[in-house]
Amino acid sequence: MTAAAIKFSGVTCRYGRRTAVDGVDLDVAAGEHVALTGANGSGKTTLLRAALGLHPVTSGSITVGGRPAATHGEWARRRRDVAWVPQRLAPGRFPLLVDELLDSGGNPVAARTAATRLDVAGLGGRPLHTLSGGQLQRVFLARALGAVAAGARALFADEPTAALDFHGQEQVAALLAALPVTVVVVSHDRAMSRACDRVAEMAAGKLRLV
Numbered sequence: 713m714t715a716a717a718i719k720f721s722g723v724t725c726r727y728g729r730r731t732a733v734d735g736v737d738l739d740v741a742a743g744e745h746v747a748l749t750g751a752n753g754s755g756k757t758t759l760l761r762a763a764l765g766l767h768p769v770t771s772g773s774i775t776v777g778g779r780p781a782a783t784h785g786e787w788a789r790r791r792r793d794v795a796w797v798p799q800r801l802a803p804g805r806f807p808l809l810v811d812e813l814l815d816s817g818g819n820p821v822a823a824r825t826a827a828t829r830l831d832v833a834g835l836g837g838r839p840l841h842t843l844s845g846g847q848l849q850r851v852f853l854a855r856a857l858g859a860v861a862a863g864a865r866a867l868f869a870d871e872p873t874a875a876l877d878f879h880g881q882e883q884v885a886a887l888l889a890a891l892p893v894t895v896v897v898v899s900h901d902r903a904m905s906r907a908c909d910r911v912a913e914m915a916a917g918k919l920r921l922v
């Protein structure tokens with residue numbers, strides 16, 4: 713597995729007439745770990761979702777390992793290349809079970825090993841919407857670690873420790889720090905920022921390096 717460089721060039725995203733991400737340029741080197749911080753509503757989630765094709769880019773471009781994504785096949789590859797830990801469960805999803813989610817990352821054995829490490833191994837038969845916030849974050853992370861084992865070259869995580877207890881925050885920061893892939897993690901958690909190589913801060917849709 714080789715880590716992938718990620719390049720955001722002049723990325724602008726809108727919700728209707730509201731600009732959420734405003735001309736963001738960010739180069740993340742292969743294997744680098746970047747913490748993305750900034751006030752609530754400053755555009756962090758939108759920026760990562762845009763890189764995964766979950767929100768449209770109004771202008772600019774995002775490449776992973778030098779590859780843009782435009783066609784259906786290219787987006788499918790992008791989602792294999794970038795493991796994703798979302799902030800919360802998307803509304804309106806059918807009642808997926810924990811085991812089904814873990815298996816969907818591409819390496820069920822690695823995902824279940826990660827689930828054991830993250831203390832959620834016993835939840836396999838439960839529908840996702842019945843989990844607590846912290847349990848759900850651990851399950852999403854276990855799935856993403858399965859995706860990395862299956863060959864993902866980067867991992868994006870959106871506030872993966874927000875619902876975790878103090879021990880969980882330290883555990884997840886250490887786990888992400890040890891990953892040999894490129895990591896971009898949205899976090900308000902200082903332990904996570906310290907564990908990263910670099911901190912980038914967003915303010916009102918724009919990015920500045922700290």
Ligand SMILES: Nc1ncnc2c1ncn2[C@@H]1O[C@H](COP(=O)(O)OP(=O)(O)OP(=O)(O)O)[C@@H](O)[C@H]1O
Pocket residue numbers: 727730731732750751752753754755756757758759
């Ligand atoms: N579905 C949506 N429809 C309309 N506006 C949205 C939507 N999602 C986000 N926004 C707006 O886009 C802007 C950026 O939101 P985003 O969720 O990217 O911020 P964030 O930095 O991740 O915030 P937080 O730290 O609170 O998670 C905000 O002004 C927000 O209100």
